[in-house]
Amino acid sequence: MGVEYPWFVDDAELLQRLLAGDETAFAALVTRYHPMLVRVARYYVNSEASAEDVAQDTWIAVLRGVDRFEGRSSFKTWLLRILVNRARSTGTKEHRAIPVDPTSTSSALAGRFDEGGAWREPVVPFTDVIEDSMVNKPVVRLVHEAISRLGEPQQAVVTLRDVEGLPTTEVAELLELSVANVRVILHRARTKVRADVEASLRGGG
Amino acid sequence: MMKLTTYSIVCRDAVELVSDYLEGALSRRDSRRLEKHLKGCPNCSAYLEQIRDTIAVAGEVSPNDLSPEALSDLVDLYRRFRSPLE
Numbered sequence: 001m002g003v004e005y006p007w008f009v010d011d012a013e014l015l016q017r018l019l020a021g022d023e024t025a026f027a028a029l030v031t032r033y034h035p036m037l038v039r040v041a042r043y044y045v046n047s048e049a050s051a052e053d054v055a056q057d058t059w060i061a062v063l064r065g066v067d068r069f070e071g072r073s074s075f076k077t078w079l080l081r082i083l084v085n086r087a088r089s090t091g092t093k094e095h096r097a098i099p100v101d102p103t104s105t106s107s108a109l110a111g112r113f114d115e116g117g118a119w120r121e122p123v124v125p126f127t128d129v130i131e132d133s134m135v136n137k138p139v140v141r142l143v144h145e146a147i148s149r150l151g152e153p154q155q156a157v158v159t160l161r162d163v164e165g166l167p168t169t170e171v172a173e174l175l176e177l178s179v180a181n182v183r184v185i186l187h188r189a190r191t192k193v194r195a196d197v198e199a200s201l202r203g204g205g
Numbered sequence: 206m207m208k209l210t211t212y213s214i215v216c217r218d219a220v221e222l223v224s225d226y227l228e229g230a231l232s233r234r235d236s237r238r239l240e241k242h243l244k245g246c247p248n249c250s251a252y253l254e255q256i257r258d259t260i261a262v263a264g265e266v267s268p269n270d271l272s273p274e275a276l277s278d279l280v281d282l283y284r285r286f287r288s289p290l291e
């Protein structure tokens with residue numbers, strides 16, 4: 001079955017059509033948000049399968065409650081709140097500890113600096129690397145692959161902040177982290193993703 | 206007395222500040238230090254560009270993230286949910 005709604009049809013309109021019983025509107029919402037839900041659920045639960053279950057449960061809750069959605073928050077925020085509530089209870093059952101260690105430094109740049117702290121080799125903008133690169137994959141693919149290789153909590157933080165564009169305060173609230181912790185985690189995640197993309201462009205990944 | 210703001214940073218320190226800089230979360234003093242370093246350092250400027258590009262690209266919609274199988278599973282879920290009502 002095809003998803004007939006293009007990206008510029010907004011969530012509010014899709015919700016209206018969903019309420020009217022339009023199956024393709026549901027498919028469009030799922031296409032838009034299911035991967036995000038699975039990624040964020042992964043922060044709370046121990047396995048990919050559990051994350052998938054939590055995300056599916058969230059869609060059922062959406063179908064049950066869509067007529068009560070008041071539009072005071074965005075659909076995305078509403079959806080994430082439902083997911084996080086469900087994932088939290090599942091995560092507690094699985095005794096998932098949330099690892100945040102703001103003191104450990106990132107190793108993604110290990111060996112790149114000399115004793116004086118200057119770059120050993122020149123850094124070139126990605127646009128220049130791409131011109132010389134033998135890798136045909138679009139950078140958007142490389143970035144998303146790099147994000148999917150991140151561990152937690154980095155993957156959840158970078159997904160909500162950089163992929164979905166939520167404000168840092170909202171990310172902190174959803175993941176029950178301090179804003180300061182979100183920033184530290186985000187910094188490490190971006191450092192790693194950048195290094196990963198650079199390695200891939202150079203044919204090393 | 207030497208002012209605190211006059212000490213400069215090296216590349217290894219600069220890269221640690223880039224993410225917070227883009228978040229607008231650096232103190233004014235750290236921002237100034239970083240900007241001063243960037244002015245004289247093409248490598249760190251390129252690094253900042255790379256991080257900026259990474260963030261911009263992450264926010265682009267990535268097509269086909271959802272497999273056709275996963276989509277059809279979810280649509281089945283929808284059909285099962287709807288059918289008792291009809």
Ligand SMILES: [Zn+2]
Pocket residue numbers: 215216217219242246248249250
């Ligand atoms: Zn530098």
